[in-house]
Amino acid sequence: MRAVVTAVAVAMLAAGCSATPSHGGDGDLTDDWAPLPAPAALSPAVRVCHARLAPTASAVDDQPVGCGEVHVSETFHVGRAPDSDVPPAAGTAGARSAYSECSEAAVDFAGGDWRTARLAVHVVWPTGKGWSGGARWFRCDLTQTDLDGYGQSGRTGSLEGELTRPSPLRLGCFTPTVDGETVTEMRSVPCDRKHRAEFAGLWQAPDVSYKELEAGTDRSAAACRSVIARFAALPDDSDMQYRSGWISYNPTRTEWLAGERRVRCFIYFAERTLTRSLRNAGPSVLPVD
Incomplete structure (x- = not known):
């Protein structure tokens, strides 16, 4: 900005105009600008899908994809992280609190108890550099997963309201x-x-x-x-x-x-096969063998 201001001042003098401001200022343009605000740490957006799932993410360089494209995770909630020197370590009260908040928000987002479906909740924190720069958020992501919870499946389409209707994930x-x-x-x-x-x-x-x-x-x-x-x-x-x-x-x-x-x-059952649900089946269907 200093170079631009100097160029403007030179141009004014060359045109035969006074550089003294008409509002009665001191004529020094370099001290009449309001200070720029401190840069604010960016926060991730909700209802955004991601090609991969990572434990940390930068709000600046994260590469989201459209939820209609193949993706692995979907951000459904962003929470406020505690103000500390470093992000909460796994297993600490702060990390557990974030997971609990994500878990509760996932029920509302999916439209039912995600624990009764092939779904998993993940907490994604800012990178260390982002945290040092003032980022104090945690991102809640939902993934389609295996029963054991260790694999994430690529999918198309948002998981919002998935459990409000018949779903193959149930x-x-x-x-x-x-x-x-x-x-x-x-x-x-x-x-x-x-x-x-x-x-x-x-x-x-x-x-x-x-x-x-x-x-x-x-x-x-x-x-x-x-x-x-x-x-x-x-x-x-x-x-x-x-x-x-x-x-x-x-x-x-x-x-x-x-x-x-x-x-x-x-x-x-190790050997018996069924062709019906056993919900409310009763003792006649499941006798003591």
Whole structure:
């Protein structure tokens, strides 16, 4: 700006005009400009889709794509981060608070409990450079994912209102592939086709270590049997272990660190196949074997 002002002043003098301002100023144009405002840290926009999911993002250099194009994640909410020297570390109160806010906002955005669908919530923080520059936001992204939560699937179309209508992302009936005690695949099928597993609901795990959660199969068995009993209208008693088997999916380690405590429970049969949902099926359909 100084070079431009000087050029203007020279031009005025060459034209025979006075450089003294008519409003009675001091004639020094260089001190009559208001100071420029401090640059404000940019904040990401909502309802924007992204070609990839990253744990940190810059509001300046992020490369969004249209939600009608193939994308991996979608920003549905932007929250205000605490004012600290660095972004909250994983597992801290600040990081858990951000995840909780994102989780609640995701229910409204998707139009239902995203935990009952093949969806996952992610918190994206500013980069370290952006944080140092004054960025104090966190971005809430939603992804289409696998049951175990470790894979993100490319998709087209926004997830807004996805669970307000019939959706292939809702957890329903499945044909599982089991190797010993490990489920290697859960292939989604319509419930009126042959299947051996069905999503029954969620249970809230206690605030234990992730290692203890993974090792606590007795706890998961008891909890999932109770979930299945409610789902299938069965007595929640010791006979449940003879009516069906169960499959459970824990949160990922990253989700657990963020405060996620939901465990997904599925009713499961090693050999029996069904062509209907077992919701409210009752003891006549699921007798004690």
